[in-house]
Amino acid sequence: MPDKLTNTVLKLSSALDDQSIPYFYIDQTALWLQGVINECNSISVSIQWDGFESVISHFNTHYGQAILEHTDEKSIATYKIDSYPVSIECEYNTVIRTNPYMIQVPLENYNTPSVSIYHYQRSSEWASLVNDYLRNMQDRxxxxxxxxxxxxxxxxxxxxxxxxxxxxxxxxxxxxxxxxxxxxxxxxxxxxxxxxxxxxxxxxxxxxxxxxxxxxxxxxxxxxxxxxxxxxxxxxxxxxxxxxxxxxxxxxxxxxxxxxxxxxxxxxxxxxxxxxxxxxxxxxxxxxxxxxxxxxxxxxxxxxxxxxxxxxxxxxxxxxxxxxxxxxxxxxxxxxxxxxxxxxxxxxxxxxxxxxxxxxxxxxxxxxxxxxxxxxxxxxxxxxxxxxxxx
CATH class of the missing domain: 3.40.50.150 (Vaccinia Virus protein VP39)
Structure with a gap:
């Protein structure tokens, strides 16, 4: 039986698919999907920037008013869904579908778009975890x-x-x-x-x-x-x-x-x-x-x-x-x-x-x-x- 986090990710994916908005999971969520970490206490997803307003309007209807944050590079909307903090962000003037690190990760027979772990190999925050995971996987x-x-x-x-x-x-x-x-x-x-x-x-x-x-x-x-x-x-x-x-x-x-x-x-x-x-x-x-x-x-x-x-x-x-x-x-x-x-x-x-x-x-x-x-x-x-x- 799928656990609570899996169900929440699948629910989020279904909602984004219904909106026909390109997206992929990032950061801790991406690493969890690919087995680098065993636990994930929040969900982060990046969506196509020019669809951000329509997605937020839809999610506000179903999950309450988002907490919004805007910078020169991106916008982030934060919700609480099934007790998980969920961040939906968009990076301005970028294209999700052609991101070279986007892969499909199986989750309960569903192909879930995610940023590959190789994207995080040069990240100061995640590189150590990714390198340890790659070493162990290389042995297998x-x-x-x-x-x-x-x-x-x-x-x-x-x-x-x-x-x-x-x-x-x-x-x-x-x-x-x-x-x-x-x-x-x-x-x-x-x-x-x-x-x-x-x-x-x-x-x-x-x-x-x-x-x-x-x-x-x-x-x-x-x-x-x-x-x-x-x-x-x-x-x-x-x-x-x-x-x-x-x-x-x-x-x-x-x-x-x-x-x-x-x-x-x-x-x-x-x-x-x-x-x-x-x-x-x-x-x-x-x-x-x-x-x-x-x-x-x-x-x-x-x-x-x-x-x-x-x-x-x-x-x-x-x-x-x-x-x-x-x-x-x-x-x-x-x-x-x-x-x-x-x-x-x-x-x-x-x-x-x-x-x-x-x-x-x-x-x-x-x-x-x-x-x-x-x-x-x-x-x-x-x-x-x-x-x-x-x-």
Whole structure:
């Protein structure tokens, strides 16, 4: 049975929907809706500013005369509804519907518009609570993602790349070819100590080893480790492989690596990029370089492509955490939807670069690369960031 607060929020939402006024919940109410806090002693909602007078007129009829407050930036009307203080506010000359942080939160089978918790991550009042919540949630999501990446992954790798022996033969014939997109950002690898974070099946790590590097892969999948170890042994490369959540690396890794490499389909496994880039900073030697190569968010968040047709139907700024199938599931002969499900948060380019800078990594180069397919000409496919740890 819904509790009193839930009933009051649903009542308020129904009244605003009846008025056809755009709105979303903010502050303490938004954090409660998204599970950051367990209790909420007041309700705050922001509505479209040019509908404020009509909404207040309606609410005055049903809930008594509002206490009004006006500033240069906003107006606020306060009511008492079901014993809860309820603040209805409008921010002048802003548009609710296009706010980049607006999400829909399920509440008793009702999609409730709310400001995402990421809006409050830089707030002095709420940042500590939000960061604690994201850390705890990251642990749960990493556990779920780890389980997904240990379900039939070795089988999928063999189906996609061939046996480790076959894959090693191809690498031995042309190790630089496997690193083609990364080589412009890497120095001579001879003798360099490299950490390949979330290095998966070890293809890139083994290729770097063939070019003279001492490479360590850090990944949470033991099925990835199995394939990578068999691959590197077949290629006569001495590869170190740690099975670990990279956010929990111990101090034995600190200042140990000349280069840290992360590439293709990794960032979306993290609910907050700051702890990740903090780890990168810690494990790099002073003056060491971080090479990040990822799928461009224009392609992953905004545009849907099918053959020659492209549709702009996404929300580039969408901060919601999404459930999807693990990447390798298409290479399996059988499908287990629950076992192969992962949770992801997709990031904008601005969020990535800002998080890097926040963690004292000096950005040296940002390159956006186009899709090589003729039908996708002009659409960015990848971006690469080269950053340096300060001395």
């Amino acid at each position: 999501i990493t556990e779920q993602n780890e389980q997904a990446w240990n379900q039939q992954n070795y089988e999928a790798l063999v189906n996609r790349h061939g046996t480790p022996d076959d894959a090693a033969d191809k690498l031995l014939s042309n190790p630089s070819g496997k690193l083609r997109s990364l080589l412009p950002y890497l120095p001579n690898l001879e003798g360099k100590r490299i950490a390949n974070l979330m290095g998966s099946h070890g293809m890139k790590a083994t290729a770097m080893g063939l070019l003279g590097a001492n490479v360590t892969v850090i990944d949470f999948s033991y099925e990835n480790e199995r394939y990578a170890k068999e691959l590197s042994q077949a290629a006569s490369v001495d590869l170190t492989y740690y099975i670990s959540d990279i956010l929990k690396l111990g101090p034995e890794h600190h200042k140990q690596y000349d280069i840290v490499v992360m590439e293709l389909g990794i960032l979306h496994y993290f609910l907050d990029l700051h702890p990740l880039f903090q780890i990168v900073n810690q494990i790099l030697k002073p003056g060491g370089h971080f090479i990040l190569q990822e799928f461009h968010p224009i392609s992953t968040k905004l545009i849907t492509s099918k053959g020659k047709k492209h549709k702009v139907d996404g929300n580039y700024f969408d901060p919601t955490i999404q459930r999807t199938n693990v990447a390798y599931s298409k290479h399996l002969t059988t499908d287990n939807e629950n076992a192969n499900a992962v949770l992801q948060r997709k990031w904008t380019l601005g969020e990535v670069l800002t998080s890097l800078a926040d963690e004292k990594l000096i950005i040296k180069q940002v390159v956006e690369e186009p899709n090589i397919k003729m039908n996708d000409r002009g659409i960015p496919k990848l971006f690469t960031v080269k950053a340096e740890r300060s001395n």
